[in-house]
Amino acid sequence: MSGVHDLAGRPGFGPVVREAAEPVFHEEWERRMFALMVATFAGGEFNLDEFRYAIERMEPKEYLEGSYYEHWLFAVEQLLIEKGLISEAELRVMRERIEKRKSP
Amino acid sequence: MGDHDHTAPLPDVVLRVKTLESLLVEKKLVDPEALDALIDLYENQIGPKNGARVVARAWVDPEFKAWLLKDATGAVASFGFASDKGKTLVAVENTPKVHNLVVCTLCSCYPWATLGLPPVWYKSAPYRARAAKEPRSVLHEFGTELDDDVEIRIWDSNAEVRYFVLPERPEGTEGLSEEELVELVTRDAMLGVSKVSAPKGRDA
Incomplete structure (x- = not known):
């Protein structure tokens, strides 16, 4: 099935933009997201095909505008929810706890 | 910020x-x-230096090179890098007549154990969309110009098979040791977007 991820040969893209002396990670959250994906993958919670397919199910606009590790975040959340390991309600509660901790 | x-x-x-x-x-x-x-592990220990060691070995050791081109998974495993389990690794050789270019058009498949994590441009939509369709114009953006009679082969990586390029050893490096050669090999050359240059200050 062809989707927005199937980019080979698609016209309309500009030059390949490179960054000199690019770091492995640009932000701390990217480090954490990378490790979370690799750890849950290594733990056998999902396989690589499921992971890629989860990314491919993103809304085309989100897919094209989202950065690489945002795709990973979307996919890991999605897969762990689908497999019943976590729930949206648990994520919401944890998010509120973190936000509360942050405000004075 | x-x-x-x-x-x-x-x-x-x-x-x-x-x-x-x-x-x-x-x-x-x-x-x-x-x-x-x-x-x-991925920020400080694994990186393109791993692949550079494999390339330098292949340049100085014809038996190893033959093994690498026949069975890169086994040949690279002999270095003992923390490996991408279950992935098949394939090394493709650049020659004066054939230039290889690695891409993952669907996603970002990449030989982590050999090259570390991929740079942003490799994962970017323009590279994925254009590498197979207009490789010469992409190579031009990387400062790589090939003669018209050079055949370009594109390798589209996937979840099972990861590719990397064995670049041509530059002229003028005959006197260098394996350790010195390691320092010349770049990540971009192992993806095929550039060539390996002889060290500056030496006659090529």
């Missing part, structure tokens, strides 16, 4: 990652120390 006001709300993506990590740790689905170890 530079906003250190502790009352400022976290950007949504940062908050979502923090939320996910906290929940997975609380449910004991991940171990925070294992996360730190993974980050250290």
Whole structure:
């Protein structure tokens, strides 16, 4: 099935933009997201095909505008929810706890 | 950037990652120390230097080179890098008549154990969309010009098979040791977007 991820040969893209002396990670959250994906993958919670397919199910606009590790975040959340390991309600509660901790 | 006001709300993506990590740790689905170890492994220990060691060995040792081109998975495993388990690795050789270019058009498949994590441009839509269709114009952007009679082969990586390029050994490096050759080999040359240059200050 062809989707927005199937980019080979698609016209309309500009030059390949490179960054000199690019770091492995640009932000701390990217480090954490990378490790979370690799750890849950290594733990056998999902396989690589499921992971890629989860990314491919993103809304085309989100897919094209989202950065690489945002795709990973979307996919890991999605897969762990689908497999019943976590729930949206648990994520919401944890998010509120973190936000509360942050405000004075 | 530079906003250190502790009352400022976290950007949504940062908050979502923090939320996910906290929940997975609380449910004991991940171990925070294992996360730190993974980050250290891929940020500080595994990188293109691994692949450079493989290339330099192939340049000085014809038997190893033959093994690498026949069975890169086994040949690279002999170096003992922390490996991408279950992935088949394929090395493709650049010659004066054939130039190889590696891409993953669908996603970002890449030989992590040999080259480290991929740069942003490799994962970017323009590279994925254009590499197979207009390789010469992409190569031009990387400063790589090939003669018209050079055949370009594109290798589209996938979840099972990862490719990397065995670049041509530059002229003028006959006197260099294997260790010195390692220093010349770049990540970009092992992806095929550039060539390996002879060290500066030497006659090529």
